[in-house]
Structures are given as C-alpha cells and as structure tokens.
Amino acid sequence: MGLELYLDLLSQPCRAIYIFAKKNRIPFELRTVDLRKGQHLSDTFAHVNPLQKVPVLKDGDFILTESVAILLYLARQYKVPDHWYPRDLQACARVDEYLAWQHTALRRNCLRALWHKVMLPVFLGEPVSPEMLATTLAELDMALQVLEGKFLQDKAFLTGPHISLADLVAITELMHPVGAGCQVFKGRPNLAAWRQRVEAAVGEVLFQEAHEVILKAKDSQPADPTLKQKMLPKVLAMIQREAKISRERKEAPSLSWGRWPGPTL
C-alpha cells in the first residue's frame, strides 16, 4: 500500500495538502473522511488517528498528523522544487515563521468565521449572536492586517518572490471565510493581487477543484440529531475558548494591531 492521505476538503489544512500533493504529482490514495457525516468519529478512523482529526498521512506503517508536518514530509520525501521550502537559510526561516504564526492567528480566525457565520447555524442548528459574529469578523480583519503588513508587504508572495508552503497554507485558510460569504479581499487590493498570483501558480483548475467543497459550505445539510450531539460539545469547546479571547480584545481597543507600523517597516 503506497501513500494514503486522509482528507476532507471542507478542512483548510486538508486543502493545502491536497493542492501540494496534486501540484507536485505526488502519487497518493485519497481517503476521504467526511466530517459532516461524522466519519472522523468512527472506530475505523480512530485506528488511523486516535485524535479523530484530519488531515492524516499514512505511508506504509508510518502515520503522521499535523498538516505542517505532513507538508514538510511530502516536500522532502518527493524532492519538490526548492521554492516550496527553500534550502536558503533565511528564506526557509521566513516560511517557518509564517507556518508557526498562523496556528493561533489566521487559522483560528478563519475557522471561527466559518463556524460562526455558517456552520453553527446551518449545520448544527445553533444560533450565533450578531455580537459574537461581529467580534469574530473584527478579529479576522486584524489578522488580515498582520498578514498584509508583516508577511506580504510589497512582495509577490508571502515569503519572497516565489510561491512557498506559506502561501498554500494561507490561501486555503482565507478560502474558509470566503466559503462562508465573507468578502475578505474586498478593500484589500494587495491581498487580492496576491491571491491571483497564488491561484495562477497553483493552476486555476486544481485550485477550483480543491475548493469546490468549501464554496458550497453554506449548502450543508443539517446534521442529524445523534451526530449533532456528538459534535456540538467539541465544536463549542473550541469556539468558547476563542470567544473569551475575542471578547477581551474587543474591550481593549488600544490593541497593538490597531497601531500596525505599516509597510515602511
């Protein structure tokens, strides 16, 4: 059995891995784990990943979780072109820096935007207050400011003149709120231009294919009651913790993001 990738294209990190593997013609068996059907909670999948999360890589007996680790493993194992994860010390460090930052910043905000705007109400039938949604979208906005101000600046791609893993991870994250109907590129011409470049570098067809599922997220069928019961506590635990953070950021208006030094830095 060759390389297997356990993915649900509804998930941001899964899309990044899917695009990366396809773009680099890495041969793999796609094992779809349908999150909305609760397939990640099955006993079969628990044998693959007891943490019940996607994405997962299985290469013979070797099982690997965490999308950043998976992307790096694939890049090395299949000796992809250098620009994805450069050998140059400083260029590589820039990619590492983005991949580290995004976990608790852009990734989190994009995830919350999708859940607060679409998935909680539509899929799990749980209303979300307008204030909560507004806070979430304000936080997303702040993360976008950092993305543009610190990472992109006036470069073609996030970490330099060529597309890297950082861009793949970022673009797939941003498509989450896009899938939820948020106009993240509106009023952000720099970011919109970067998006075009990333899509062109990936290839329009592959990009569209990878994002077909997320772009139809708002058409999700409501979860059946049993599944809802299983999923809701986990989702709420994730949302609640971050809701506390966002509430406090809203109450402290003199936040550092608001005083972003700007592209002259």
Place this chain on the structure above:
Amino acid sequence: MGGEGVAGLWYLEPRTSLGWVTGGTRPPPFLSSVLPAVPAPAMGLELYLDLLSQPCRAVYIFARKNRIPFELRTVEVLKGQNHSDDFVQVNPLRKVPALKDGDFTLAESVAILLYLARKYEAPDHWYPQDLQARARVDEYLSWQHTALRVSCTRAMWQKMMLPVFLGQRVPPETLETTLAALDRCLQLLEDMFLKGQDFLAGPRISVADLVAITELMHPVSAGCDIFKSRPKLAAWRQRVEAAVGEDLFREAHAAIMKAKDLPPADTAVKEKLKPLAQLFM
C-alpha cells in the same frame, strides 16, 4: 508569561522605552548628550528574550547548550518592554522571543530554533536528517501551539500570576476546568508522543523535548505537581534535564521559579495588564 501565540501583551504601551537600560539599544536622544559614548550594539546574533516566557527558555537553552555565540537582549514583558519602539523594529508582532542576525530579524520560537539549528550546524539529534524522525519533531512542534502551550499558560496564570501578581480572583471552577484540560494534554503528551520512547521524537533529545519541558515548567512554577502521578513523564523530565545539563536547566528556569515571589503589581500595572489577565481566564 505567555510569550508568543496566545499571550502578547496588548494595552496602551508606555511611551518610554526601558530597553536601552537592560539591552544594548541606544538611550533616548535627550540623554545621549550627557551620557558617555556607548559602543554601538554588536552586529552579531542577538536574541531578544524574557525567561519568564516558555518559548524564550527553549531558545535560550538551545543556544547555550550548543555554544552559539549571542548577545542576550532582555525584554521584560511584564514591564511592557515588548512595546518599545526599538523592540517593535525587531519584531512588529511585539512578542518574545525574537532574533536579530545582522539585518535579518525573525519571530516565532519554532522558526528561531530551526534557524539556529541549521545555521550553527547543531548535532543531528536536535532536528534529525532522517525523514521520519524529523517528521515526528515537526508533528510535535505543530501540535503544541494550540494544545500544551495553551493549557500550560492558562494553568500558570490562573493559579499564580492572576491571584498573586495581579490580585485578581480566579473562580475555583475556572481553575479546575483549566487543570483538567492540562491533565488531558499531559495524557496526550504521554500517549501520542512519548509512548515507550526515551524522548518525544525518538531515542535522543530533540528541539521537541526542549519546547515541551520549558512549557511544563510553567505550571510547575505555579505549584502544579504535574509529574507526581506521572512516573513516565517524570522519568522523561529527568532525562531531558540530564541531556541539557542540570546547571543550564536551573539557570534558564531561575526567573520563572521565583515568579511566585514577585511583589504584587502596583495599580497602574494592574490596569494595564487587565486585558491580558482576561485573556488567560
């Protein structure tokens, strides 16, 4: 202390920078004319650290253990020094740790550790060449951001910093929930990563162990006896301390272990740190 990730300090920053007192930066212009000429800061590697912060300790231990020559630039986050104009030039994210190597600046402890490992050609076991071994390290370094880091930071703040330093009451139920979450994380640490191995990613110490141990010392410093009922984890801790060297380990943790003796913050500081305090609840 939260270091990067969850815990940058966000509040109205003080307009004066104290960085020039503790670090190697320039004094404010109004003092330059009365002070003796200060030599320009070294152009070599500079590490901007606050050892109260978990990721800073990991970077410090790694650099010292590998005899990497660097200038230590102390940035005291509790005093708001991460908001100084000088420091913002180094890291616009206003978080520690940060690295400056000539004109090259770098944020994020994971990125910094890997940069140092590569540039100074640290022994292989820190970040192994072997593909699968390396993947295990990457897996840990990725998982910890939203798992162990979060619960260790919360546990330390809720048990110690909030009540002792900021005089803020933490409801017992809140602390209980936090410690339960920490416990679950520790179980995962043992079951998913350590398993039957000597170290988190295999038979030898790697940067994953450094990141993990410095994380765990946070709740330890607050009096959480996390190793008590976990003999496997306790044995791993001993191995990590031995591999790092007892003296270096103790030195890196001196500040955090004395955090419980910090005098209560004055009213002004308490006000400024209020948003941060809420962050850790």
